[in-house]
Amino acid sequence: MxxxxxxxxxxxxxxxxxxxxxxxxxxxxxxxxxxxxxxxxxxxxxxxxxxxxxxxxxxxxxxxxxxxxxxxxxxxxxxxxxxxxxxxxxxxxxxxxxxxxxxxxxxxxxxxxxxxxxxxxxxxxxxxxxxxxxxxxxxxDGNNPLTSRERDVLAASAGGATNAEIAARLFLSEGTVRNYLSACIQKTGTRNRAEALTLARAKGWL
Amino acid sequence: MxxxxxxxxxxxxxxxxxxxxxxxxxxxxxxxxxxxxxxxxxxxxxxxxxxxxxxxxxxxxxxxxxxxxxxxxxxxxxxxxxxxxxxxxxxxxxxxxxxxxxxxxxxxxxxxxxxxxxxxxxxxxxxxxxxxxxxxxxxxDGNNPLTSRERDVLAASAGGATNAEIAARLFLSEGTVRNYLSACIQKTGTRNRAEALTLARAKGWL
DNA sequence: ACGCCCGCATGACAGATGTCATGCCGCCGT
DNA sequence: ACGGCGGCATGACATCTGTCATGCGGGCGT
Known part of the structure; x- marks a missing residue:
């Protein structure tokens, strides 16, 4: 049994x-x-x-x-x-x-x-x-290309969160948030945060 | 039976x-x-x-x-x-x-x-x-406040679609897409398209 | 020690998004 | 006929997003 x-x-x-x-x-x-x-x-x-x-x-x-x-x-x-x-x-x-x-x-x-x-x-x-x-x-598929922090920031962008909100939530400056998101966008080969998030989710990277 | x-x-x-x-x-x-x-x-x-x-x-x-x-x-x-x-x-x-x-x-x-x-x-x-x-x-909750066309455009914005893409897909001008999305954002009381989409989905409006 | 990577940051700037005003057309109800 | 609504559009402009260059510090492996 x-x-x-x-x-x-x-x-x-x-x-x-x-x-x-x-x-x-x-x-x-x-x-x-x-x-x-x-x-x-x-x-x-x-x-x-x-x-x-x-x-x-x-x-x-x-x-x-x-x-x-x-x-x-x-x-x-x-x-x-x-x-x-x-x-x-x-x-x-x-x-x-x-x-x-x-x-x-x-x-x-x-x-x-x-x-x-x-x-x-x-x-x-x-x-x-x-x-x-x-x-x-x-x-x-290869490995998830996103660093730990990049994943944090990309995940935090869900639901329309602004850079200011993400920055406050993760204790970062807005410029840093923009840089991390830009990195996510480039690493995922997408055109904006929403598309990067969609793809990362589909791949199970978050 | x-x-x-x-x-x-x-x-x-x-x-x-x-x-x-x-x-x-x-x-x-x-x-x-x-x-x-x-x-x-x-x-x-x-x-x-x-x-x-x-x-x-x-x-x-x-x-x-x-x-x-x-x-x-x-x-x-x-x-x-x-x-x-x-x-x-x-x-x-x-x-x-x-x-x-x-x-x-x-x-x-x-x-x-x-x-x-x-x-x-x-x-x-x-x-x-x-x-x-x-x-x-x-x-x-009241009724779904979005018109048929507004729903089309909001739904089409999913996954990071740009205004140009949405416009091409729905046979509209970019300016019209921006207006429809702006209306969606205001009717849903949100701050941007991503948040409007998230809320409209949660409410079963799309 | 050195190089690489990650995390974090500043600053400048281009392009995309969002707002608002305005206007035309067609349809529908009064 | 008229008013309201939805669909569609143009144009001006403010704000947000995304890119790029650059730099600092810490940790890790060689």
Whole structure:
């Protein structure tokens, strides 16, 4: 019996997935989390209850902590735990980060449901499960060209934030903000901050 | 036995929901669609197969046609069909549009799974199912203040499109684009196009 | 020690964005 | 007929964004 933890913020989806997986004779959902920062506590609780989790299924976009950060924490604390990342968007940067975080599988929600149970069984057999096209895209994409600070500033530009606002928020001068954004624009090969942000998000660089 | 159609572009989620609903003794998923423009044909096929759909569950954000437009078409063609809109974001403008399109229920995926089956049974009993908080927000929000053309131009500004690009795309002069965007910015009470776009999207106005 | 990279900053300037005033046309309701 | 609204446009101008040059300090690897 493979014991699973399921982390997904949308309750309806989480429960539907739990039901689907619960129908498999060799799978059992023993823990659930609706936020990224509930993953570690849930793993702890399952351990304490005598039903240690074998495989954690983590959505990426969750409140409290994103699934990849949660994977890092979980992997550090429970080295034997297998991690399957589940995501809406197969962004290459996410794939890269997920692998670095110790994930054994990376699945997009566009895949057929049968692939989920299959992936779980394969990671239990110490396999890696990644879509070959996505892996190729991630490798072709090269590394995220943005420095840490550039990412901060680009992320802060979302929603129409002015340079003055970004500067105040990140304790920088406006000129520095303009320089960082200009660097982001050039590194991403785009024409303005909005386009740079759109592309960086699509690539999973932020 | 209530016969259902399920329209949701993410295969894994759709199948999980179909499994969940299929476990209810009085519900049966007789049709599925992965794109908005497959909804009508799927309804047609179910009708032809002698298993006419009673309730259509439509996700909003789907390729080919959004769920609300699909609802409009389905409602026009099958007046007796009940429509339940399922969405990730409870945007007031979406709620308003869904109701206008003939939907009988509007559910967010954050809701517990039990609410889905419950909503299906209630709309079969000719009830309306809407979260009271969401309804209040939609009523408090007032109407979408943007004209059709303003919405076109604001939507076209996404992703960093320049005024010249928007103008070329919508067959306008750049000055007209600037005027329309300025109007959007003022009507939304924001400071620039990016913020106007962010807010209009959050409200379900686009 | 030196070179590179990152973070941060100033300053000058070109171009894009946003505001405002104004005006024409067509449609619709009164 | 008239007024209001939406769509479209021109023109002037203020402000914001983006580019470039330059420079300082600190950390790291060779």
């Amino acid at each position: 493979i014991r699973l933890l399921l982390a997904e913020d949308q309750a309806m989806i989480r429960e539907a997935l739990a039901t689907l997986l619960g129908l498999e004779p060799d799978l059992e959902v023993v823990a659930e989390a609706g936020r990224g920062d509930e993953v570690l506590p849930a793993l702890e609780a399952a351990q304490q209850a005598g039903t240690p989790v074998d495989v954690a299924l983590l959505d990426i976009e969750m409140p409290g902590l994103d699934g990849i950060c949660a994977a890092e924490q979980a992997h550090a604390r429970y080295p034997g735990l297998r991690i399957v990342i589940l995501t809406t968007f197969g962004r290459p940067g996410f794939l890269r980060r997920a692998m670095e975080a110790g994930a054994s599988a990376f699945l997009v929600k566009d895949a057929p449901a049968a692939e989920l149970a299959d992936a779980i069984r394969r990671v239990m057999a110490d396999e890696r499960v990644i879509d070959p096209d996505l892996a190729a895209a991630a490798l072709a | 209530i016969r259902l159609l399920l329209a949701e572009d993410q295969a894994m989620i759709r199948e999980a929901l179909a499994t969940l609903l299929g476990l209810e003794p009085d519900l049966e998923v007789v049709a599925e669609a992965g794109r908005g423009d497959e909804v009508l044909p799927a309804l047609e096929a179910a009708q032809q197969a002698g298993t006419p759909v009673d309730v259509a569950l439509l996700d909003i954000e789907m390729p080919g046609l959004d769920g609300i437009c699909a609802a409009e078409q389905a409602h026009a063609r099958y007046p007796g069909l009940r429509i339940v809109i399922l969405t990730t974001f409870g945007r007031p403008g979406f709620l308003r549009r869904a109701m206008e399109a003939g939907a009988s229920a509007f559910l967010v995926k954050d809701a517990p799974a039990a609410e889905l089956a419950d909503a299906i049974r209630r709309v079969m009993a000719d009830e309306r199912v809407i979260d009271p908080d969401l309804a209040a927000a939609a009523l408090a």
